[in-house]
Amino acid sequence: MRVVVIGGGPAGLAAAGAAAAAGADTVLVDSEPVLGGQFHRGHPQRVDARVRHLANSTVWAVEGMRLHVRTGQADSPSRTGEVLNADAVVLATGAHDRVVPFPGWDLPGVYTAGAAQALAKGQGIAIGQRVVVSGTGPFLLPVAQSLKAVGAEVLRICDANTGLGWLGHPRAASPAKLAELLGYAVRLRSAWRPRTAVVAAHGEDKVNAVTVAKLNPDWTIRSQERIAVDAVCVGHGFTPRLELAVTAGCTLVDGFVAVEHTGATSVPGWYAAGEVTGIGGADLAAAEGEVAGTAAARGSHPSRALAKVRSGRRFAAALAAAHPIRAGWHTWLTDDTLVCRCEEVTYKDLRAAVDLDAAGTRTFKLTSRVGLGLCQGRTCGRAAIDIATALASDRRTFFTPADLQRRPIATPLRLAELASLPEEDL
Amino acid sequence: MDVVVVGAGVIGAACADALSSAGLRVTVLDRGPLASGTSAAGEGNILVSDKEPGPELDLALSSLSRWPTLVGDTDIEWDPKGGLVVATGDPAPLAHFAAVQREAGIDARWITPAEALEREPHLTTRVTAAVHYPQDAQVQPVLATQALLSNVRRRGGVLRPGVTVVGLDARGVHTSEGIIACDHVVNACGPWSGEVSRTLGAPIAIAPRRGMVLVTAPLPPTVRHKVYDADYVGAVASGDADLQTSTVVESTAAGTILIGSSRERVGFDESIRVRVLRELARKAVALFPTLADVPVMRAYGGFRPYAPDHLPVIGPDPRVPGLWHATGHEGAGIGLAAATGALLAELLTGVTPHLDPTPFRVDRPGVLECA
Ligand SMILES: Cc1cc2nc3c(=O)[nH]c(=O)nc-3n(C[C@H](O)[C@H](O)[C@H](O)COP(=O)(O)OP(=O)(O)OC[C@H]3O[C@@H](n4cnc5c(N)ncnc54)[C@H](O)[C@@H]3O)c2cc1C
Numbered sequence: 153m154r155v156v157v158i159g160g161g162p163a164g165l166a167a168a169g170a171a172a173a174a175g176a177d178t179v180l181v182d183s184e185p186v187l188g189g190q191f192h193r194g195h196p197q198r199v200d201a202r203v204r205h206l207a208n209s210t211v212w213a214v215e216g217m218r219l220h221v222r223t224g225q226a227d228s229p230s231r232t233g234e235v236l237n238a239d240a241v242v243l244a245t246g247a248h249d250r251v252v253p254f255p256g257w258d259l260p261g262v263y264t265a266g267a268a269q270a271l272a273k274g275q276g277i278a279i280g281q282r283v284v285v286s287g288t289g290p291f292l293l294p295v296a297q298s299l300k301a302v303g304a305e306v307l308r309i310c311d312a313n314t315g316l317g318w319l320g321h322p323r324a325a326s327p328a329k330l331a332e333l334l335g336y337a338v339r340l341r342s343a344w345r346p347r348t349a350v351v352a353a354h355g356e357d358k359v360n361a362v363t364v365a366k367l368n369p370d371w372t373i374r375s376q377e378r379i380a381v382d383a384v385c386v387g388h389g390f391t392p393r394l395e396l397a398v399t400a401g402c403t404l405v406d407g408f409v410a411v412e413h414t415g416a417t418s419v420p421g422w423y424a425a426g427e428v429t430g431i432g433g434a435d436l437a438a439a440e441g442e443v444a445g446t447a448a449a450r451g452s453h454p455s456r457a458l459a460k461v462r463s464g465r466r467f468a469a470a471l472a473a474a475h476p477i478r479a480g481w482h483t484w485l486t487d488d489t490l491v492c493r494c495e496e497v498t499y500k501d502l503r504a505a506v507d508l509d510a511a512g513t514r515t516f517k518l519t520s521r522v523g524l525g526l527c528q529g530r531t532c533g534r535a536a537i538d539i540a541t542a543l544a545s546d547r548r549t550f551f552t553p554a555d556l557q558r559r560p561i562a563t564p565l566r567l568a569e570l571a572s573l574p575e576e577d578l
Numbered sequence: 579m580d581v582v583v584v585g586a587g588v589i590g591a592a593c594a595d596a597l598s599s600a601g602l603r604v605t606v607l608d609r610g611p612l613a614s615g616t617s618a619a620g621e622g623n624i625l626v627s628d629k630e631p632g633p634e635l636d637l638a639l640s641s642l643s644r645w646p647t648l649v650g651d652t653d654i655e656w657d658p659k660g661g662l663v664v665a666t667g668d669p670a671p672l673a674h675f676a677a678v679q680r681e682a683g684i685d686a687r688w689i690t691p692a693e694a695l696e697r698e699p700h701l702t703t704r705v706t707a708a709v710h711y712p713q714d715a716q717v718q719p720v721l722a723t724q725a726l727l728s729n730v731r732r733r734g735g736v737l738r739p740g741v742t743v744v745g746l747d748a749r750g751v752h753t754s755e756g757i758i759a760c761d762h763v764v765n766a767c768g769p770w771s772g773e774v775s776r777t778l779g780a781p782i783a784i785a786p787r788r789g790m791v792l793v794t795a796p797l798p799p800t801v802r803h804k805v806y807d808a809d810y811v812g813a814v815a816s817g818d819a820d821l822q823t824s825t826v827v828e829s830t831a832a833g834t835i836l837i838g839s840s841r842e843r844v845g846f847d848e849s850i851r852v853r854v855l856r857e858l859a860r861k862a863v864a865l866f867p868t869l870a871d872v873p874v875m876r877a878y879g880g881f882r883p884y885a886p887d888h889l890p891v892i893g894p895d896p897r898v899p900g901l902w903h904a905t906g907h908e909g910a911g912i913g914l915a916a917a918t919g920a921l922l923a924e925l926l927t928g929v930t931p932h933l934d935p936t937p938f939r940v941d942r943p944g945v946l947e948c949a
């Protein structure tokens with residue numbers, strides 16, 4: 153039997169290893185040149201030698217159990233194609249950074265936490281000399297730590313929530329996790345400010361200052377001050393990469409792939425693991441990967457991994473509860489704040505679309521042009537729909553997470569590549 | 579008089595616009611959000627170039643003259659950019675088709691391959707013949723639908739998204755939100771019109787025909803007209819269930835290029851078919867070789883509503899008094915909407931219709947189904 157694992161982060165690595173160990177002919181498809189995903193960036197990982205690893209490879213389309221793969225650098229004219237027919241698929245495509253927009257967030261010098269981390273860990277480059285980190289969630293801490301390690305002065309770490317309150321729930325996290333986070337907390341204590349946020353970035357062609365605000369519990373602004381900086385790093389948690397799950401027809405719950413305890417999704421033969429199923433860090437992702445890879449290959453019950461998944465999910469739930477995104481961020485926006493950078497759609501444009509009763513995702517996009525550009529709504533889609541939902545609170549709305557992630561072509565390919573697909577691959 | 583229009587796509591919106599403008603009290607219902615069905619899933623070509631002389635062409639010409647004035651100065655990306663139909667094989671069928679169209683009053687200008695290349699510098703040099711259709715235009719279909727609905731709202735009409743129609747009797751339309759009393763009901767449910775007509779007790783034979791479109795990354799201006807492969811005409815008129823594609827390449831206001839579109843009869847199956855995408859890509863690259871290296875960002879599609887004889891259905895249902903149908907516009911509903919709304923309102927209010935409604939009547943062979 154053949155198991156195809158999509159994604160080479162902690163979840164996919166563990167899934168591929170477990171599937172191969174259970175005797176399945178296993179293929180691991182990952183779009184990065186080296187294995188490891190988000191967490192191990194800069195520290196390439198290896199996978200079980202029995203696994204066939206397709207590096208630089210993306211699954212761009214899914215037809216039932218047929219996966220269409222392109223291999224090669226995204227913009228290279230010499231990418232090659234392959235079709236994988238799977239008996240079981242483990243979806244481990246992870247998540248990307250979520251950022252809520254604010255005036256000036258499109259200025260050069262404003263980075264996502266993930267990008268800042270990748271530069272620091274991957275290339276040893278600091279995004280700036282004087283940096284403010286802002287957003288919510290415990291992942292801000294390791295990022296701040298990495299920035300310091302490459303020589304940046306971290307002036308503030310602003311968490312819009314009270315943040316580490318959940319450390320008080322000892323059952324929520326494993327002792328190792330707690331120790332890791334407490335370690336960061338101790339080292340970064342002097343810069344850490346709960347219930348504050350960067351609510352505006354200033355500068356002409358590059359950020360040179362930010363407005364940092366003290367927030368109310370709903371994230372509306374209480375008071376503000378201006379701080380000179382040369383870079384900003386923002387992160388508001390993560391948005392799962394769901395396009396393949398949506399094309400495959402997997403049921404979503406609360407914006408994540410719904411899975412049974414084995415990692416089985418609603419679609420027979422399709423399993424999911426890692427951040428596509430919930431945000432809970434690398435250890436949980438790896439445990440989920442092991443469980444799903446084993447189940448996909450019909451191996452024997454991995455009871456230790458299952459126990460880890462159970463406790464990890466408690467941690468994930470505590471995390472989500474402690475770091476909500478509160479709607480008060482909408483009040484940070486001005487009429488001309490860009491929400492969609494690709495198509496230059498402003499807050500005001502979104503309001504105009506809501507005034508036309510564009511209350512479904514497709515219509516809203518086609519009315520305002522939000523999410524129709526190169527990123528296909530990956531950066532702005534969620535924020536735009538949140539804004540629309542709030543503005544239309546007196547009306548009926550029809551927005552669903554699946555509609556936002558409906559991208560039957562999961563990654564772009566050139567017309568010539570599409571045109572030259574061989575007959576036997578169709 | 580009270581009229582309930584079921585379906586807030588471009589056809590329902592155009593009917594509601596015309597009815598409210600004639601002074602009727604109009605309520606528009608849709609089970610989903612406004613302007614989110616087929617009318618948000620296709621392109622917005624308003625064409626005469628693909629039509630042979632006959633009732634659909636008459637409807638298209640009437641619509642073409644109405645669209646620019648229907649929505650005042652609301653921006654619906656109206657662009658009378660003209661169409662260019664090119665043949666890369668035997669030019670004779672295209673020449674014949676254009677000659678027949680000219681007799682029916684279409685401005686169809688036979689131009690040389692060199693002139694075609696002058697108009698479209700990136701066109702393949704394999705062009706053997708070309709016809710320029712200055713009348714072909716386009717709108718952005720969602721903006722156009724919303725603009726018509728805004729007219730209705732402004733005249734006091736009521737728009738109710740999220741209301742599903744489930745039946746009809748003497749008391750009125752039965753919906754998920756209760757009964758709405760009215761004198762007339764218009765079934766404008768696009769590809770779902772067949773299904774809805776059955777729940778209303780007056781079945782008509784409207785079925786879905788799937789279509790997909792590819793969208794490229796934004797480009798500097800590369801394609802100026804709507805450029806069609808001459809085999810387009812064959813595909814429209816055919817009833818073959820198998821995959822058919824005929825290339826339509828055009829650029830949008832945003833700089834992206836739309837490559838449409840396929841035709842398949844697969845029911846309401848939404849799953850992606852790579853074979854379909856490949857066919858679209860092949861034909862686009864054959865017409866515009868420079869597009870080979872352009873990335874495709876997105877694919878989308880929807881279901882064209884079609885009747886067995888491929889003509890729209892516009893008029894009263896002979897079985898249920900007060901029930902009207904306005905549907906079956908297949909791949910031309912955006913273009914045909916303006917005249918469809920006008921015709922339906924004329925018939926419903928008893929005004930002399932501006933064109934012969936007979937070809938579109940509901941009780942024609944093949945359209946009426948047994949209850
Ligand atoms: C800035 C930052 C700091 C973090 N710090 C910590 C920390 O200190 N401790 C901790 O526990 N966690 C941390 N995390 C979270 C951790 O990285 C994730 O929990 C973990 O990486 C999730 O693993 P995953 O396998 O689900 O997804 P990922 O690691 O995201 O891997 C997904 C992989 O799938 C690939 N992929 C996606 N789509 C396709 C496709 N269509 N075809 C082929 N391949 C595809 C991606 O390229 C990627 O390689 C941090 C994350 C970030 C961004």
Ligand SMILES: Cc1cc2nc3c(=O)[nH]c(=O)nc-3n(C[C@H](O)[C@H](O)[C@H](O)COP(=O)(O)OP(=O)(O)OC[C@H]3O[C@@H](n4cnc5c(N)ncnc54)[C@H](O)[C@@H]3O)c2cc1C
Nearest residue numbers: 585587589609615616617620623743768789910911912913
């Ligand atoms: C790929 C593609 C390309 C196309 N290109 C063009 C083009 O270039 N030019 C052109 O003119 N046309 C084009 N078309 C065709 C055009 O889109 C359609 O003819 C037109 O949109 C049909 O409009 P409609 O209002 O009849 O249907 P729809 O827009 O589908 O509206 C019907 C509405 O009825 C609602 N409904 C259904 N059931 C119920 C119920 N029980 N209760 C309440 N409401 C209900 C639905 O929610 C829907 O909103 C294309 C179509 C496709 C798929």
